[in-house]
Amino acid sequence: MISVAVQEADFDAGAELRALQADNPALGAVASFVGLMRDRNEGVAVTAMALEHYPGMTEASIRDIAEQACERWPLGGVRVVHRVGLIRPGEQIVLVAVSAAHRKEAFAGCEFIMDYLKTRAPFWKKETTAQGEERWVQARDTDQAAAARW
Amino acid sequence: MIRVLFFASLREALGTAEIAVPWQAGLELPAGLIAAIARQQGEAAAAILADEQVICAHNQRVCKHPTALNAGDEVAFYPPVTGG
Numbered sequence: 001m002i003s004v005a006v007q008e009a010d011f012d013a014g015a016e017l018r019a020l021q022a023d024n025p026a027l028g029a030v031a032s033f034v035g036l037m038r039d040r041n042e043g044v045a046v047t048a049m050a051l052e053h054y055p056g057m058t059e060a061s062i063r064d065i066a067e068q069a070c071e072r073w074p075l076g077g078v079r080v081v082h083r084v085g086l087i088r089p090g091e092q093i094v095l096v097a098v099s100a101a102h103r104k105e106a107f108a109g110c111e112f113i114m115d116y117l118k119t120r121a122p123f124w125k126k127e128t129t130a131q132g133e134e135r136w137v138q139a140r141d142t143d144q145a146a147a148a149r150w
Numbered sequence: 151m152i153r154v155l156f157f158a159s160l161r162e163a164l165g166t167a168e169i170a171v172p173w174q175a176g177l178e179l180p181a182g183l184i185a186a187i188a189r190q191q192g193e194a195a196a197a198i199l200a201d202e203q204v205i206c207a208h209n210q211r212v213c214k215h216p217t218a219l220n221a222g223d224e225v226a227f228y229p230p231v232t233g234g
Contacts, residue, residue: 054226057210057211057226060210082233117234121231121233121234122228122233123232123233123234124158125233136159138230
């Protein structure tokens, strides 16, 4: 079972994990990742970030990535929540949570989905520096390399 | 018509989020559509879209190879993604 949510509101990571656990008593593992906004980027203090996306394609591309993970590993469920709009340092940006019978598949599925999401799902971050300058966050080669491992 | 969307830094550089380009038989993505946008929006706009970093989506799926367009299709151009 795959659940994808793209929303402005913050999310309750615990509730998302409980929803996965309630799915099926044969599942022995839940692995999750929560991405948070840092207060610095490339050595510069940042005070806020605006996350833009491509409504429709965003949800479809995340679902496609989750389906690819389910083809590679025997996963029980996948839940992805990604925020858009205005986000401040310390706030949650994204949650990826995966259930499986055993931890190895759960860890791998979670990491795969996160690596693919970062390089494929149509989101863009624009940050505001402490000096009040607005700048688009640049894509990183290290994220491309992480996704290329799979 | 073809609905053409621009996101993030491309939207800002082009000064618009969306344009409509008339469809004609044989119109192909990306080169044909970019040439049509050049006639409509100017060469500077087309040069922005022709950058090799720019990603093109056809009906909300990333499009890496020349593809024939149909009337009513949706095309998007956007910079490398930075979510997560």
